[in-house]
Amino acid sequence: MTEKPMPENEEEWQKMLTPEQYKILREKGTEAPFTGEYVHEKADGTYACVACGNPLFSSDAKFDSGTGWPSFDQALPGAVETTTDNSQGMSRTEITCARCGSHLGHIFDDGPTATGKRYCINSVCLDLEEK
Numbered sequence: 693m694t695e696k697p698m699p700e701n702e703e704e705w706q707k708m709l710t711p712e713q714y715k716i717l718r719e720k721g722t723e724a725p726f727t728g729e730y731v732h733e734k735a736d737g738t739y740a741c742v743a744c745g746n747p748l749f750s751s752d753a754k755f756d757s758g759t760g761w762p763s764f765d766q767a768l769p770g771a772v773e774t775t776t777d778n779s780q781g782m783s784r785t786e787i788t789c790a791r792c793g794s795h796l797g798h799i800f801d802d803g804p805t806a807t808g809k810r811y812c813i814n815s816v817c818l819d820l821e822e823k
Contacts, residue, residue, distance in 0.1 A: 712741070718795070721814075725760025734819065735751065741789040741792060742809065744791045748768060750768060750813070751820075764810075766807050773789075773790050
């Protein structure tokens with residue numbers, strides 16, 4: 693994975709990212725369920741932050757949650773940070789990239805695997821480097 697240069701301000705982020713990427717990564721948006729390119733992806737590899745190149749998830753951690761977004765049961769060590777998100781009348785745990793601070797999605801404690809976690813991630817936030 694290749695780390696990308698870090699923009700110094702939001703104007704630079706806006707120039708670097710597509711409008712959809714900017715809305716989700718920098719303004720904490722959400723893509724529509726079942727529309728992202730990685731929802732049903734089965735290839736082996738590493739998923740990185742599309743904004744900065746930080747490796748986030750191994751394909752070994754990916755599972756089909758049936759929710760319409762790529763789901764993982766664990767992140768790579770030190771790859772993401774979590775914060776409480778009380779928006780939209782709910783209390784959730786937001787996931788951001790540990791390198792660039794971009795919004796990726798949310799984590800829930802309802803995963804079907806041994807970790808019990810479901811990292812629900814927007815496809816538009818990810819870049820898959822296949823093995």
